[in-house]
Amino acid sequence: MMEPATEAELAQAVAGAAGPLCIRGGGTRGVSGTGEALSVAGLRGVELYEPGALTLVVRAGTPVAEVETMLAGEGQRLPFEPMDMRAVLGTNGVPTIGGVVASNASGPRRIQAGACRDSLIGVRFVDGRGDVIKNGGRVMKNVTGYDLVKLMAGSHGTLGVLSEVSFKLLPAPEVAACVLIEGLSDADAVAALSAALGSPFEVSGAAHLPVGLDGAPVTMIRVEGFAASVAYRAGRLQALLARFGDSVVEDDPARVAAGWAWVRDVQAFADLPGDVWRVSVKPSDGPRVVAAVGPRRAVYDWGGGLVWLLVAEGRDIRPGLAGIAGHATLIRAGAETRARIARFHPEAPPVAALSAGLRARFDPRGILNPGVMG
Amino acid sequence: MQMPRPDAAVIGRKAQLVARLRQILPADAVIDDPTETRAYECDALTAYRCPPLCVVLPADTAQVSAVLRLCHAEGVPVVPRGSGTSLAGGAMPTEDSVILGVARLNDVLEIDLPNRFIRVQSGRTNLSVSGAVESDDFFYAPDPSSQLACAIAGNVAMNSGGAHCLKYGVTTNNLMGVTMVLMDGTVVELGGAHLDAGGLDLLGVVCGSEGQLGVVTEATLRILRKPEGARPVLIGFDSSEVAGACVSDIIRAGVLPVAIEFMDRPCIRATEAFAGAGYPDCEALLIVEVEGSEAEIAAQLALITGIARQHNPVELRESTGPEESARIWLGRKSAFGAMGQINDYMCLDGTIPVSSLPLVLRRIGEMSAEFGLDVGNVFHAGDGNMHPLILFDANKPGDLERCEAFGAEILKLCVEVGGCLTGEHGVGVEKRELMTSQFSAADLEAQMRVKDVFDPAWLLNPAKVFPLAASAGRRG
Numbered sequence: 001m002m003e004p005a006t007e008a009e010l011a012q013a014v015a016g017a018a019g020p021l022c023i024r025g026g027g028t029r030g031v032s033g034t035g036e037a038l039s040v041a042g043l044r045g046v047e048l049y050e051p052g053a054l055t056l057v058v059r060a061g062t063p064v065a066e067v068e069t070m071l072a073g074e075g076q077r078l079p080f081e082p083m084d085m086r087a088v089l090g091t092n093g094v095p096t097i098g099g100v101v102a103s104n105a106s107g108p109r110r111i112q113a114g115a116c117r118d119s120l121i122g123v124r125f126v127d128g129r130g131d132v133i134k135n136g137g138r139v140m141k142n143v144t145g146y147d148l149v150k151l152m153a154g155s156h157g158t159l160g161v162l163s164e165v166s167f168k169l170l171p172a173p174e175v176a177a178c179v180l181i182e183g184l185s186d187a188d189a190v191a192a193l194s195a196a197l198g199s200p201f202e203v204s205g206a207a208h209l210p211v212g213l214d215g216a217p218v219t220m221i222r223v224e225g226f227a228a229s230v231a232y233r234a235g236r237l238q239a240l241l242a243r244f245g246d247s248v249v250e251d252d253p254a255r256v257a258a259g260w261a262w263v264r265d266v267q268a269f270a271d272l273p274g275d276v277w278r279v280s281v282k283p284s285d286g287p288r289v290v291a292a293v294g295p296r297r298a299v300y301d302w303g304g305g306l307v308w309l310l311v312a313e314g315r316d317i318r319p320g321l322a323g324i325a326g327h328a329t330l331i332r333a334g335a336e337t338r339a340r341i342a343r344f345h346p347e348a349p350p351v352a353a354l355s356a357g358l359r360a361r362f363d364p365r366g367i368l369n370p371g372v373m374g
Numbered sequence: 375m376q377m378p379r380p381d382a383a384v385i386g387r388k389a390q391l392v393a394r395l396r397q398i399l400p401a402d403a404v405i406d407d408p409t410e411t412r413a414y415e416c417d418a419l420t421a422y423r424c425p426p427l428c429v430v431l432p433a434d435t436a437q438v439s440a441v442l443r444l445c446h447a448e449g450v451p452v453v454p455r456g457s458g459t460s461l462a463g464g465a466m467p468t469e470d471s472v473i474l475g476v477a478r479l480n481d482v483l484e485i486d487l488p489n490r491f492i493r494v495q496s497g498r499t500n501l502s503v504s505g506a507v508e509s510d511d512f513f514y515a516p517d518p519s520s521q522l523a524c525a526i527a528g529n530v531a532m533n534s535g536g537a538h539c540l541k542y543g544v545t546t547n548n549l550m551g552v553t554m555v556l557m558d559g560t561v562v563e564l565g566g567a568h569l570d571a572g573g574l575d576l577l578g579v580v581c582g583s584e585g586q587l588g589v590v591t592e593a594t595l596r597i598l599r600k601p602e603g604a605r606p607v608l609i610g611f612d613s614s615e616v617a618g619a620c621v622s623d624i625i626r627a628g629v630l631p632v633a634i635e636f637m638d639r640p641c642i643r644a645t646e647a648f649a650g651a652g653y654p655d656c657e658a659l660l661i662v663e664v665e666g667s668e669a670e671i672a673a674q675l676a677l678i679t680g681i682a683r684q685h686n687p688v689e690l691r692e693s694t695g696p697e698e699s700a701r702i703w704l705g706r707k708s709a710f711g712a713m714g715q716i717n718d719y720m721c722l723d724g725t726i727p728v729s730s731l732p733l734v735l736r737r738i739g740e741m742s743a744e745f746g747l748d749v750g751n752v753f754h755a756g757d758g759n760m761h762p763l764i765l766f767d768a769n770k771p772g773d774l775e776r777c778e779a780f781g782a783e784i785l786k787l788c789v790e791v792g793g794c795l796t797g798e799h800g801v802g803v804e805k806r807e808l809m810t811s812q813f814s815a816a817d818l819e820a821q822m823r824v825k826d827v828f829d830p831a832w833l834l835n836p837a838k839v840f841p842l843a844a845s846a847g848r849r850g
Binding site for chain 1: 486487488489490491511512532533535539540543544546547556560561562563564566567568569570571572573574575576577578579581582583599600601602622623625626627628629630666667669670673674725726727728729754757758759792793794795796797798799800801805809812813814816817818819820821823824825826827828839
């Protein structure tokens with residue numbers, strides 16, 4: 001495995017590659033192509049952290065935990081609550097910040113604060129020719145030239161190998177609380193989440209577990225901020241949602257954090273057999289997805305718009321979702337299934353042609369994670 | 375302003391082209407009379423103008439596709455145009471180009487409150503998008519100053535911002551999907567009412583591509599519930615440095631105001647003379663606005679004013695009601711008009727790291743003396759997006775050139791301190807040649823490769839964004 005320690009070495013490694021490269025961060029996200037392993041984990045460290053400007057510039061191989069600990073020390077955080085996939089995928093290793101960007105990993109706060117791509121303000125990467133490219137920078141507002149920053153987020157190493165990433169940060173809240181309603185049907189739960197998200201009370205998490213920790217359905221709505229504010233909003237949300245059933249407010253910090261980490265990382269599926277799918281639709285279509293697929297288990301996040309499904313091994317759920325706009329990604333599956341079913345949702349032909357065209361331009365030799373995205 | 379030499383062969387075929395366009399569009403949707411096309415000779419960058427070959431005003435996606443297919447087949451450049459409010463010349467035509475205006479695409483197609491989106495045709499104005507959901511207490515967050523006139527198509531092309539993006543983000547953070555027509559007439563759907571791309575984030579690179587990758591005809595936009603209330607506080611300081619330090623301290627304290635606006639003395643004086651908002655006569659002032667319930671607003675403002683007091687403000691005026699809020703915003707909203715009363719001005723748009731604010735303001739002051747041109751600063755301080763307004767006299771020979779040279783120096787300074795040339799207005803023709811100060815040849819090449827994929831013949835808005843020398847080989 002090649003493990004360059006600098007961006008220049010990384011560029012040399014790509015330029016000198018004789019064949020396909022399998023780009024790795026911490027190797028925890030289950031995305032790997034065939035080819036010689038090229039790890040970015042050697043590119044570590046903080047380039048710049050300016051708490052007064054809510055700005056972080058960090059090398060791609062830096063562990064996510066290191067970044068989060070450093071930000072917490074200053075009362076700040078990454079806005080988008082990146083998912084840790086180790087539990088659901090059964091992977092080991094140390095998740096890197098570059099891996100987060102390459103997969104645009106975003107957690108429950110995505111509905112309020114945006115995805116990883118929305119907080120990402122700059123990148124440096126090595127394209128398939130071995131050229132070092134920068135785009136964006138370290139300022140929040142920047143429309144200078146094309147936004148390759150967004151293009152790189154979620155490109156899974158197929159357009160270039162990230163060497164450095166920059167983020168806009170947010171202050172960490174003083175407290176968080178969670179309004180919990182038990183026993184709702186999926187459709188009622190999504191209606192309740194929509195009502196909460198359509199309120200002025202700044203909901204930062206909206207999830208529904210048809211099978212909660214104690215086996216009963218539970219609907220979760222999170223508010224974060226200054227203590228007085230959170231207490232006020234949680235109360236107003238309870239009143240707003242009274243028609244859906246009785247609710248309680250959980251405000252123990254450890255329990256709130258653990259509950260949302262459980263949702264974020266889809267820990268419910270960690271020890272259960274089956275393939276895992278991630279379906280993105282408009283929130284009111286979430287229950288339709290579950291009804292159409294009939295999974296072993298489901299978890300709704302993003303107000304119902306992100307549906308995690310646990311289904312029998314080897315089953316292609318996409319044909320059953322025809323007619324529901326959105327996309328389905330196969331997150332966990334065995335090799336035989338992978339060989340048969342594409343990880344990413346097939347794109348309409350003209351869109352697929354654009355994506356293929358971009359990959360061909362950024363990686364003319366087709367050596368960067370070939371086949372991972374099509 | 376240098377523009378590529380127009381294609382004489384295309385100009386020579388104008389009559390045939392107009393006749394063909396009339397076959398595919400309603401009669402009143404093709405304008406070729408030189409008097410009538412005059413309105414399309416420039417956008418809000420009025421210092422530069424050029425008559426287009428002709429203007430087309432299609433009314434739906436199919437018509438846009440037909441026009442582009444024809445122009446593609448004929449090798450005719452097309453310049454897309456929203457409402458023509460670009461400050462960067464993004465919609466400026468060339469003599470051999472067809473202006474494709476989306477003004478007639480102005481319908482609301484779908485409002486979905488439970489799923490919190492609205493789908494509109496792209497010619498609809500920014501403010502009227504919010505207007506369509508206002509009675510339901512929802513709004514569309516990006517609010518560029520020109521929001522009364524500017525079209526969503528232009529917002530998407532330039533990735534427009536506004537005063538409230540500190541909290542809500544800019545266009546790209548609120549854009550969920552588009553229907554877009556490629557130069558060869560192909561219609562593509564990117565994104566939709568769901569969140570995030572299923573493959574490469576093409577929507578992300580289309581937003582802010584200045585009309586060079588495709589013509590957006592429909593957009594799905596995120597809408598948000600209005601906050602319970604909002605209130606500003608005005609804080610005056612006797613130095614810009616101290617005002618800058620106060621901004622940083624507010625952000626450090628964990629408050630996230632919806633807006634932090636900054637004005638310096640020249641701007642304060644000009645707006646006072648123009649609008650009489652009752653601003654203090656001081657070196658710098660901040661307007662900080664927060665949102666929430668009454669109690670939440672009071673708590674946040676108490677925190678902010680507590681921080682401000684540590685910086686010995688010369689004035690601290692907390693709004694107590696809607697009238698006072700309106701007065702506090704009045705001066706800020708009148709700033710551009712007020713500066714325009716004094717003289718012609720050029721508005722810059724560079725962004726800098728907030729920590730560089732004092733240095734950059736001091737250097738701009740020094741350069742103002744060197745160039746002999748006055749400058750006022752009014753900008754979004756929370757995100758470092760500056761808007762220096764350089765005053766000049768368009769009737770005085772050499773003044774415009776001096777102003778442009780001064781502006782270029784300011785923008786280079788923005789890049790030097792770690793910022794960028796443009797925070798929300800776009801590159802257009804205005805900052806095209808400065809791109810090499812921010813980007814290496816490889817950086818620009820990577821961006822141009824994206825255009826190669828979407829528009830291989832480089833017919834869509836070709837002479838924008840990239841330095842002419844850099845794009846010469848591609849423009850044919």
